[in-house]
Amino acid sequence: MRGRVVRGRASVSFLVRPGRYYYYQSHHSYYPGCLVDLRPARSALRVDSARALALGLRRLRKERGWSQADLAEAADLSVRQVSAIEQQSRGVSLNSIDKLAAAFGLRPSELLAAGEARKRRSTAGDQLAGLLEGLTKRQQGHIIGAVREMRKLIPRRGR
CATH class of the missing domain: 1.10.287 (Helix Hairpins)
Structure with a gap:
């Protein structure tokens, strides 16, 4: 679906695709034709949390010198689950987060914070x-x- 919204001298053209919402400013813009993702912020938060979990998990695992198999055994999860969580290829349950945190001797919030700390150090x-x-x-x-x-x-x- 395409559309156009005009406000004052500026106009915004938009294109809506199933599941994704984009718009671009076509006039009076420093970046004409720039596509911007307008999906709900909820999904961005989910992506950031999954990324923080994956980064924290990988960092803690490598600090201890563990392989994914070692972590899977300590957390009572399959190697496939640990790999999928680190690669962010599928969602993770709260039960799995609890098991992973317990394997490291941390609270679940500390496991997420380990990944956030890495992002802040950029x-x-x-x-x-x-x-x-x-x-x-x-x-x-x-x-x-x-x-x-x-x-x-x-x-x-x-x-």
């Missing part, structure tokens, strides 16, 4: 690269130039 460069992803070279140049100019205004330590 460098400023990684964050900037993520912001620039999908932009044209010209748009990237404008943003990098603006960051350089702002950096000149911030006093350096020890000066």
